[in-house]
Amino acid sequence: MIITYSGLGFVKLTFGNVVIGINPISKNHKVKASKFGADVAMVSLNDPGFNGVDELKFGNKDPFEVTGPGEYEYSEIFIKGHPSVGPKGKINTIYSFMLEGMRVVHLGVLSSVDLEPDILEEISGADIMFVPAGEEDTLTAKETSKLATSLEPKIIIPVLYGENIKSPLLKDLIEEIGESKDKPTDKLAIKKKDLEGKATDMVILQVS
Numbered sequence: 011m012i013i014t015y016s017g018l019g020f021v022k023l024t025f026g027n028v029v030i031g032i033n034p035i036s037k038n039h040k041v042k043a044s045k046f047g048a049d050v051a052m053v054s055l056n057d058p059g060f061n062g063v064d065e066l067k068f069g070n071k072d073p074f075e076v077t078g079p080g081e082y083e084y085s086e087i088f089i090k091g092h093p094s095v096g097p098k099g100k101i102n103t104i105y106s107f108m109l110e111g112m113r114v115v116h117l118g119v120l121s122s123v124d125l126e127p128d129i130l131e132e133i134s135g136a137d138i139m140f141v142p143a144g145e146e147d148t149l150t151a152k153e154t155s156k157l158a159t160s161l162e163p164k165i166i167i168p169v170l171y172g173e174n175i176k177s178p179l180l181k182d183l184i185e186e187i188g189e190s191k192d193k194p195t196d197k198l199a200i201k202k203k204d205l206e207g208k209a210t211d212m213v214i215l216q217v218s
Contacts (some may be wrong), residue, residue, distance in 0.1 A: 011023060011024065011025045011109055011110050011112065011199070011200055011201070012025070012085075012090070012151075012197055012198070012199045013138075013167070013197060013198040013199075013200070013215065014196065014197045014198075014215065014218050015167075015169060015206065015215035015216070015217055016035065016043040016217060016218065017035060017041050017043050017046050017173075017217045018033065018035055018039075018041055018043075018060065018145070018146065018169070018170060019032070019033035019054060019055075019059070019060055019116070019119055019140070019142070019146075019170050020032065020033050020034055020060075020074070020117060021033070021057065021116070021140060021167075021169065021170045021215075022046065022059065022077055023084075023109065023114070025085045025109055027112050028049050028050075028085070029046065029047065029048045029049050029050075029071070030048060030049065030050045030051075030052070030087075030109075031046070031048040031050070031051050031052070031066045031073065031112045032052045032054070032105065032116050032140075033049075033053060033054050033055070033059075033060040033061075033109070033116070033118065033119070034048075034051060034053075034060070034062040034063060034065045034066050035054065035057035035058075035059055035060070035062050035065065036059070036061060036062035036064075037057050037062060037064070037065055038058050039058045039059050039062070039218070041059065042072070043062075043065070044218075045065045045066075046066065047066065047067065047068035047069040047070070047071030047073075048066035048068075048073045049071060049073055049074065049084070049085070050072055050074045050076065050084050050087065050089075050128050051063045051066045051071055051073035051074070051075050051076065051183075052076040052077075052089070052091075052103075052105050052116070053075070053077045053078070053103070054096070054098070054102050054103045054104070054105065054116065054118025054119050055096045055097070055100060055101075055102050055103070055118060056101075056121040057079075057100070059119075060118075060119060061077075061147060063075055063077075066182065067095045069133065071147050076089055076091060076105070077103075078091055078093075078101065078103050078161060078208040079091040079092060079093040079101070079103055080095045080122055081103075087107055087108070088107060088108065089105060089106070089107040090105070090106045090107065090132065090171055091103040091104070091105055092104040092105075092106065092125075092129045092131070092132065092133065093121035094117075094118070094120055094122065094125055095120070095121050095124070096118070096119045096120065096121050096148075097119060097146055097147040102118045102119045102120050102121065102128065103118055104116065104117050104118050104120065104125075104133060106132055106133050106136070106210075108136070110201065110202060112137040112138060112200075112202050112205065113135070113136045113137045113138070114136065114137065114138045114139075114140075114185065115133045115136040115139045115140070115161075115163065116139075116140040117133075117139065117140060117141050117142060117157075118142075118143065118145060119148055119170070120142055121147055121148055121149060122149075122150055123153050123156070123157050125170065130161070133161060134160075134161045134162060135161070135162055135163070136161065136163040136164070137163065137165065137202070137205050138163065138164065138165045138167065138200070139158060139161065139163035139165070139166055139168055140167050140168075140169050141154050141157075141158045141167070141168055141169070142154060142168075142169060142170040143169065143170050143171035143172075143177075143180055143182075143183045144171070144178045144179040144183070145170040145171060145172055145179060146170055146184070148153055148170050150182075151179070151182035151183040151185070151186045152186055153158055154168075154183060154186070155183065155186035156158065157188045158187065159187065159210065162210060163210060164205045164208045164209075164210065164211070165198075165200075165205070165208075165211055165212070165213055166187065166211070166212045166213070167198070167212070167214075167215055168180060168183055168212070168214065171183065173217070175194050175216055178216070184212070184214075187212050188198070188212070189210065189212075190212045190213060190214050192211075192212040192213060192214075193214075193217070194216050195213070195214070195215060195216065195217070196215070196216050196218040197210075197218070198213055198215060214215065
């Protein structure tokens with residue numbers, strides 16, 4: 011699996027010929043992001059910063075849309091959307107799914123750590139977890155750190171941290187969670203075997 015980050019909560023996951031885009035940025039938003047064709051589009055929040063599904067319609071790809079809480083299936087990829095609280099009390103959807111034997115969780119545009127026990131159980135122990143760093147009125151660094159570390163993912167990847175890796179939001183989160191063992195990178199290529207015996211670590215993806 012190859013993971014890249016395009017700003018706000020927007021991430022791209024590629025494995026084989028399948029592409030998943032999570033929280034694509036609308037073309038009308040001030041933050042400009044890359045456009046590519048995706049097989050699956052997941053939207054955590056109905057807001058221009060996160061619901062730009064049209065930006066994932068490219069070439070011969072017209073993505074399967076996942077736009078809120080519930081259970082979904084695409085080509086043997088089983089996706090669960092869990093309701094939570096986003097900015098201004100809007101519904102935020104936390105997504106959980108399996109790819110190449112790895113459990114992936116994206117906390118979306120989460121603004122409250124008050125999650126139902128069954129949701130906490132469902133998203134705990136993830137292999138890869140995308141967490142907000144405070145941009146767009148999401149969780150504070152302390153809140154994100156406390157929640158993420160309690161869930162014990164193998165890899166924590168911050169999103170929603172601002173324009174670049176020098177952002178004070180990202181700096182605060184790194185101070186709370188601890189320095190990453192690796193330098194910031196523009197992509198993460200990872201396989202299930204890479205996670206065997208791995209303790210929680212943070213990977214910083216630069217906006218690309």
